[in-house]
Amino acid sequence: MHSAGGNTSEAKLARRDAILAAVTRASERLSEPLPWTTLVPDALRILGEATRVSRVYIFDVERRDGVECVSQRFEWCAPGVTPQIDNPALQGVPLDAGGFTRWGELLRAGEPVFGDIDEFPESERPLLEVQEIKSLLVQPIFEGKRWWGFLGFDACASVQSWERVEVDTLRIAALLLGAAIHRQTRESQMLEVQKLEALGRMASSVAHDFNNVLMVIAGAMELLKGELDAAGARGIARGTHCEMVDQALDRAGTLTRRLLEFSRRQTGRPQVVSPLELLRREEPLLRQAVGSKARLKIIDGSSGSRRVESVCIDPTEFAQIALNLAVNARDAMSKGGELTFEVSTLDATEPPASFDRMTDGRWTLIRCTDCGEGMTTDVLAQAFEPFFTTKPRDRGTGLGLSTVQGIVTASGGHIRVSSTVGHGTEFRIYLPVASAH
Ligand SMILES: Nc1ncnc2c1ncn2[C@@H]1O[C@H](COP(=O)(O)OP(=O)(O)OP(=O)(O)O)[C@@H](O)[C@H]1O
Numbered sequence: 001m002h003s004a005g006g007n008t009s010e011a012k013l014a015r016r017d018a019i020l021a022a023v024t025r026a027s028e029r030l031s032e033p034l035p036w037t038t039l040v041p042d043a044l045r046i047l048g049e050a051t052r053v054s055r056v057y058i059f060d061v062e063r064r065d066g067v068e069c070v071s072q073r074f075e076w077c078a079p080g081v082t083p084q085i086d087n088p089a090l091q092g093v094p095l096d097a098g099g100f101t102r103w104g105e106l107l108r109a110g111e112p113v114f115g116d117i118d119e120f121p122e123s124e125r126p127l128l129e130v131q132e133i134k135s136l137l138v139q140p141i142f143e144g145k146r147w148w149g150f151l152g153f154d155a156c157a158s159v160q161s162w163e164r165v166e167v168d169t170l171r172i173a174a175l176l177l178g179a180a181i182h183r184q185t186r187e188s189q190m191l192e193v194q195k196l197e198a199l200g201r202m203a204s205s206v207a208h209d210f211n212n213v214l215m216v217i218a219g220a221m222e223l224l225k226g227e228l229d230a231a232g233a234r235g236i237a238r239g240t241h242c243e244m245v246d247q248a249l250d251r252a253g254t255l256t257r258r259l260l261e262f263s264r265r266q267t268g269r270p271q272v273v274s275p276l277e278l279l280r281r282e283e284p285l286l287r288q289a290v291g292s293k294a295r296l297k298i299i300d301g302s303s304g305s306r307r308v309e310s311v312c313i314d315p316t317e318f319a320q321i322a323l324n325l326a327v328n329a330r331d332a333m334s335k336g337g338e339l340t341f342e343v344s345t346l347d348a349t350e351p352p353a354s355f356d357r358m359t360d361g362r363w364t365l366i367r368c369t370d371c372g373e374g375m376t377t378d379v380l381a382q383a384f385e386p387f388f389t390t391k392p393r394d395r396g397t398g399l400g401l402s403t404v405q406g407i408v409t410a411s412g413g414h415i416r417v418s419s420t421v422g423h424g425t426e427f428r429i430y431l432p433v434a435s436a437h
């Protein structure tokens with residue numbers, strides 16, 4: 001027992017006061033304008049010293065292949081305690097298969113898990129005992145309404161009994177942590193949108209000016225061709241040179257059109273539409289885009305009484321999303337394959353995307369899957385960046401996915417991607433279900 005002051009009620013009161021003061025200090029720390037990941041180590045230390053436990057840690061939860069798994073992300077250890085941060089057994093622990101279904105149920109419902117390990121169910125003990133834990137307290141962390149992970153306190157030296165008031169106070173610490181995470185996710189999303197908007201404005205003005213320059217060159221070129229023809233001086237070599245200039249003009253024209261499309265998304269006209277119907281309407285165009293080697297499938301992924309619900313988006317912009325994804329899939333499936341668009345609406349109760357990190361709400365999901373060459377982690381990390389491309393100079397502008405992301409974000413949605421080299425890529429677009437329908 002870390003009973004520095006014995007068990008007298010005075011000592012208990014002193015301990016409570018210390019915990020309360022620590023939660024206040026940790027909260028002040030967490031509200032500083034720095035990334036929460038930078039602030040967390042200090043916050044954990046403050047809480048650890050006040051509670052006099054052996055370890056304080058944070059786990060996050062994510063879905064891997066549909067299975068809810070938890071992983072340790074941060075840890076503070078008291079002097080002399082064996083750290084667990086590098087323990088591979090605490091990475092990607094499946095809650096159900098790992099014997100921690102009870103934890104999942106309690107934490108998801110906003111309830112803590114605490115007590116002596118000796119009194120815990122058989123299935124939970126092995127993993128806790130190897131860490132020499134005698135008693136623990138684990139409080140859920142919520143990002144908005146979504147269960148994000150948990151904040152835990154281990155006592156290893158001896159059993160530590162948690163008083164209700166301590167449990168509640170430490171719950172506040174977990175709430176504050178969740179609020180810090182939530183605030184920063186929102187901030188970074190907003191920054192991303194602002195960056196794209198600024199880039200859009202810049203792209204638009206450059207494209208307009210550039211287009212004017214092109215018009216002058218194209219006009220002069222036409223005159224020149226006419227003069228050469230009139231003088232009977234076009235000849236083979238000059239003809240080829242003229243063609244090269246024409247081709248370059250074409251290419252430059254395409255580039256400016258893409259830049260204009262990219263920036264125009266800000267002036268979209270959202271309507272309440274069914275993504276499934278839009279995809280079906282665009283099917284001929286999409287089929288052409290994926291080329292003759294690959295197949296295209298558009299699937300209604302609704303099941304039972306669940307219908308695909310409408311979303312609010314500019315239909316032209318939605319078509320632009322689908323077209324960009326289709327062209328990318330075609331490029332990735334040079335040997336042929338299949339591209340599927342599957343549309344479904346997620347149940348409000350379903351944790352749609354706990355692995356995709358979103359706040360709650362009702363979402364219509366458009367899943368776009370190809371079986372192409374996939375992306376390496378490096379490419380994946382940059383895929384959405386404007387002007388990032390792995391394609392030859394004269395093929396890709398690198399604006400496709402950033403356009404897609406811009407449209408999705410401006411429509412209040414989210415886009416996620418997973419990819420395996422040699423197997424394929426899946427884009428998941430979540431659009432909020434339109435309330436008026
Ligand atoms: N379905 C996919 N499979 C594999 N890699 C992909 C896929 N989609 C995108 N990528 C990768 O992401 C990069 C960026 O894609 P993006 O659509 O933004 O630009 P691009 O296709 O290279 O050029 P653009 O679309 O402007 O012509 C691509 O160059 C490619 O490396």
Ligand SMILES: [Mg+2]
Pocket residue numbers: 324327328396399400401
């Ligand atoms: Mg592209």
